Amino acid sequence: MFASRGLLRSSRRLVGGISSATRTYVNLSKPSTSVAVLELDRAPVNSLSKEMADAVSAAIKEAEGDDKVQALVLKSSNPKIFSAGLDITEMNNPEVERLEDFWRSIQDLFLTLYGSRLSTVAAIEGHSPAGGCLLAMSCDYRVMTEGENFKIGLNETKLGIAAPYWLKDLFVKTIGNREAELGLGLGKLYSPSEALSVNLIDEVVKNEDVLEVAMKEAETWAKIPPKGRVASKVMLRSEMMDELREKKELDVGWFRDFIMEEGTQKGIDAYLKSLGGKK
Numbered sequence: 001m002f003a004s005r006g007l008l009r010s011s012r013r014l015v016g017g018i019s020s021a022t023r024t025y026v027n028l029s030k031p032s033t034s035v036a037v038l039e040l041d042r043a044p045v046n047s048l049s050k051e052m053a054d055a056v057s058a059a060i061k062e063a064e065g066d067d068k069v070q071a072l073v074l075k076s077s078n079p080k081i082f083s084a085g086l087d088i089t090e091m092n093n094p095e096v097e098r099l100e101d102f103w104r105s106i107q108d109l110f111l112t113l114y115g116s117r118l119s120t121v122a123a124i125e126g127h128s129p130a131g132g133c134l135l136a137m138s139c140d141y142r143v144m145t146e147g148e149n150f151k152i153g154l155n156e157t158k159l160g161i162a163a164p165y166w167l168k169d170l171f172v173k174t175i176g177n178r179e180a181e182l183g184l185g186l187g188k189l190y191s192p193s194e195a196l197s198v199n200l201i202d203e204v205v206k207n208e209d210v211l212e213v214a215m216k217e218a219e220t221w222a223k224i225p226p227k228g229r230v231a232s233k234v235m236l237r238s239e240m241m242d243e244l245r246e247k248k249e250l251d252v253g254w255f256r257d258f259i260m261e262e263g264t265q266k267g268i269d270a271y272l273k274s275l276g277g278k279k
């Protein structure tokens with residue numbers, strides 16, 4: 001059903017009529033004719049390394065390659081963490097070439113998900129900070145599990161870094177300029193009810209219901225005739241995507257220079273050490 005890609009270790013099985021493919025970092029399945037499910041599966045926190053970003057992009061393209069598929073649910077294998085965002089170790093004392101390639105992979109992941117012909121529904125299971133929020137906001141619809149300790153938002157400023165301009169633009173498009181000023185400036189992480197109140201997400205559901213609700217939503221989107229739906233999506237999203245495509249290498253340079261600064265490195269180093277308490 002889903003053709004395998006050279007990049008990915010892939011094994012296939014048929015469970016109850018559901019074709020599923022298990023790969024490194026992602027699992028792709030097709031529980032119904034028109035909806036595919038892409039599960040993020042990089043323990044412990046689904047952080048986005050270069051390889052993880054490439055794997056997610058490849059899986060989205062693979063789902064798009066099936067003409068019958070019209071919608072995609074993005075979920076996590078971890079019920080408490082959708083994604084902890086970018087893999088911070090990629091930005092900690094990096095090799096410059098690897099750092100630049102890492103950023104290109106993140107740009108490509110955004111362009112692939114945000115610009116997908118598929119209707120995309122994020123089943124946000126638990127925490128979704130920074131790059132996790134980027135993944136969620138790149139989808140067409142967001143369902144998040146309840147639990148006021150779960151957080152979503154852009155906390156970059158608290159790490160001593162700034163979100164790139166296109167992530168800022170996406171945030172503004174999603175929640176409006178004033179709330180984005182507050183959210184970005186304060187590095188605010190929102191609980192599910194707060195996120196709902198500012199339209200960062202569309203629904204809050206019980207943990208056990210999240211996949212069912214996301215699937216139902218995806219089925220609804222999948223029934224819309226694709227021609228008009230995709231044309232509408234292109235109209236709404238192409239300006240931002242075209243700008244990033246044009247400025248891609250400039251953006252890589254900004255990212256590299258910003259991350260390689262001594263002060264940025266000190267901040268990232270301290271933040272990494274504070275995480276998990278083990279590094």
Ligand SMILES: CCCCCCCCCCCC/C=C/CC(=O)SCCNC(=O)CCNC(=O)[C@H](O)C(C)(C)COP(=O)(O)OP(=O)(O)OC[C@H]1O[C@@H](n2cnc3c(N)ncnc32)[C@H](O)[C@@H]1OP(=O)(O)O
Nearest residue numbers: 047084085086087088127130131254255258275276278279
């Ligand atoms: C001209 C102007 C120029 C402007 C500049 C433009 C260019 C600048 C661009 C800069 C862009 C930067 C963009 C950044 C976006 C990001 O995504 S940065 C990442 C932000 N993410 C976070 O802050 C989340 C951090 N993690 C957590 O908060 C928690 O881990 C959690 C709430 C998700 C889960 O908590 P818990 O279950 O308690 O797990 P932990 O014990 O904390 O973690 C377990 C394990 O995972 C490691 N880890 C956690 N997150 C990350 C991560 N994002 N990357 C790498 N590793 C991570 C953590 O260290 C633990 O490891 P050990 O078990 O200790 O080894």
